[in-house]
Amino acid sequence: MPTCLLCVCVRGSVYCDDNDLDQVPPLPKDTTHFYARFNKIRHIKNTDFINLNNLKRIDLTGNQISEMDDDAFALLPQLQEILLADNNLQALPELPITMTFIDVRNNRLISGGIHPEAFKDMSRLEFLYLSNNQLDYVPVPLPESLRVLHLQNNNVQSLHVDTFCNTNDRNYIRRSLEDIRLDGNPVNINLYASAYTCLPRLPIGGGY
Structure with a gap:
């Protein structure tokens, strides 16, 4: 069945939410926004978004995705936003x-x-939501553009002095990064005060 009969296509946006899909359907070449939330998709293949x-x-929130080909998204020249929350991913493909x-x-x-x-190298990345996973450390380096970093409820146990700041430049200030969540991790942020001297606001978090 053609995708725009199965889903709703409106001015470049394709809406396939809650449609019992088990794979990404063939998308029109002019697709700009794709929504397939709350389906049963398990695998994202490197051909699913080819030439788009x-x-x-x-937005693939709320599927059952446990596998993604590593180049599934890498060749999308205008991709800006990806939502993969509430799936079963252990690995994140190249973006x-x-x-x-x-x-x-x-x-x-x-x-x-x-x-x-x-x-x-994501010089325009502003929002990075990684909470409720099994990460052991903050994925550095982080781009200067980042405004929000949520890592609560992971397994982060320590921080490095250069995780957020630059020890080689005492005048360095990371002005954009104003929202850091580290609560629900084993790390005690009170032990790493020197890691926050460049930030406009302290991270949220404690320790066990």
Whole structure:
């Protein structure tokens, strides 16, 4: 069945929420926003979004995704926002540097499942939601553009003095990063005061 009969297509947006889908349907080439929340999708393949050069937002919240091909999103030149909350992911595939918003809350992400320096070159990334996973450390380096970092309810046990700041530059101030959540982790943020000297606001969090 053609996707726009199964789903709702409106001016580049395709809405397939709560539709018992077990895979991503073929999308029109002019798709800019794709919503397939609360379905039964388990695997995202590298062919699911091929040649969708206008795609800016993908929302797959509330599926059963446990596997993603590593290049499933890497070649989307305009992708800015991806929402993968409430799935079963242990690993995060490579994402394009155009990202501004990443939400992978409530998965089973482990630190080894995130590419080294995965977010470093995302110069427009502002919102990074990683809460309720199994991460052991903060995924550094973080881009200067970042405004919100939520890591509550993970397994972060320590912080490095350069996690947020730059010890080589005492005048450095990270002005954008105003919302850091570390509550629900084993780390006691009171032991790492030197890691926050460059921040406009202290992280939220305690220790066990």
